[in-house]
Amino acid sequence: MKNPKSNIAANLRYLRNQSRLSQEEVAERVGVSRQAVAKWENGDSLPDILNCETLADLYNVSLNDLVRYDPEREGLPIPPKNKHIFGTVTLGERGQIVLPKKARETFKLKPGDTLVVLGDTNPSTAGIALIDSNTLLSMTGHAVDAFFKGKEE
Helix, strand or coil: CCCHHHHHHHHHHHHHHHCCCCHHHHHHHHCCCHHHHHHHHHCCCCCCHHHHHHHHHHHCCCHHHHHHCCHHHHCCCCCCCCCCCCCCCCCCCCCCCCCCHHHHHHCCCCCCCCEEEEEECCCCCCEEEEEEHHHHHHHHHHHHHHHHHHHHC
């Protein structure tokens, strides 16, 4: 397992660069010196828990990912808060896919659950999404209720 100190340092460097912020800008937003940010990013010291929380908010990542996420082990950069990449799946001959175990566990999916397949064919935004049918019904039910409520007024 990678040294947690170097893990945090690598995550902080990556996130700052992705955000296109200088060490001085990060320091100003967190309320510390530029030297403190440099030491964190070099692994010479660690931010305290309150600064970690502020950094996680600044970079829109979870506190847990900021501290524990290992991009080398995962093979992917640290994800934004509440966003996941679970890996790839292969489409079977009859169109079936198997969702990765981590995805099933994260969303508490079990055999027999119904998912709705959504798609976008616009070349610039093309993609497929899966959503739990109960969530979709809840979302559309509220939209239908709001639509009809607006019609009554």
